[in-house]
Amino acid sequence: MRRAVVFVPLFxxxxxxxxxxxxxxxxxxxxxxxxxxxxxxxxxVELPSQIGALAATALxxxxxxxxxxxxxxxxxxxxxxxxxxxxxxxxxxxTYQRYGGPDNVNIVVRLRxxxxxxxxxxxxxxxxxxxxxIRELFDRVGFFRLNGIFTGPDVTExxxxxSIGVDGPPGVVSIPAQEGLIPPQLMELFDAMETLGVPVxxxx
Numbered sequence: 729m730r731r732a733v734v735f736v737p738l739f740x741x742x743x744x745x746x747x748x749x750x751x752x753x754x755x756x757x758x759x760x761x762x763x764x765x766x767x768x769x770x771x772x773v774e775l776p777s778q779i780g781a782l783a784a785t786a787l788x789x790x791x792x793x794x795x796x797x798x799x800x801x802x803x804x805x806x807x808x809x810x811x812x813x814x815x816x817x818x819x820x821x822x823t824y825q826r827y828g829g830p831d832n833v834n835i836v837v838r839l840r841x842x843x844x845x846x847x848x849x850x851x852x853x854x855x856x857x858x859x860x861x862i863r864e865l866f867d868r869v870g871f872f873r874l875n876g877i878f879t880g881p882d883v884t885e886x887x888x889x890x891s892i893g894v895d896g897p898p899g900v901v902s903i904p905a906q907e908g909l910i911p912p913q914l915m916e917l918f919d920a921m922e923t924l925g926v927p928v929x930x931x932x
Contacts, residue, residue: 817867819896824921829888829907837921847925854924865920869913872898878905878914890918 819841827834838846839862843853871894883906890910893902905914 815897817863817871817896819863819866819894821895822862822866822921823891823893824918825891826918826922827889828886830886833888835922837924839921839924845925850925852925858924862920862924865917866894869917871917872896872901874901874903874914876911878903878909878911880906880909882908892917892921 819839822839824837825835834848836846836848839854839859841859843856843859845852845854888907890905890907891902892905892914893900903914905918910918
């Protein structure tokens with residue numbers, strides 16, 4: 729049984745049980761990947777309903793609910809119902825996007841397990857060694873267990889935004905982020921995905 733994991737802007741939500749699925753899903757590219765609404769600096773930030781549900785459960789069980797500080801990466805502890813999350817990282821599709829900033833960039837990178845790489849619509853193929861390197865990076869940070877807040881209201885018109893999404897055996901996970909609130913472990917994933925398919929300039 730696959731699980732769907734929804735990462736809501738301003739907070740990464742918990743795993744939600746999804747319908748049983750068969751084989752690998754067919755994913756059609758869209759014009760805009762993993763859209764993130766640009767935060768309004770004058771808008772009061774409200775925590776999503778998932779956090780309220782967690783707080784209610786914690787109160788009922790006399791537990792202390794700790795919400796990570798913005799920019800702090802937390803890995804959820806294993807539980808008896810998370811056997812799929814304990815498996816080595818694997819994926820059907822990884823989608824990375826960086827957009828905004830002073831130059832209003834928009835870079836979208838999609839990677840499939842066979843090495844097919846779509847970089848802003850240009851299709852190439854990377855080696856299985858490179859695919860294995862990406863798997864190792866995501867596995868090392870425990871991607872499907874990541875939790876945290878990586879967006880906030882302190883933005884300008886030049887703020888750079890990031891998002892990364894993975895469709896894998898446990899379900900679908902999408903993480904939005906913005907510059908200034910990205911921990912090193914997450915930035916390492918962003919950098920690795922953005923440099924895929926970029927020719928390495930040889931030194932004279």
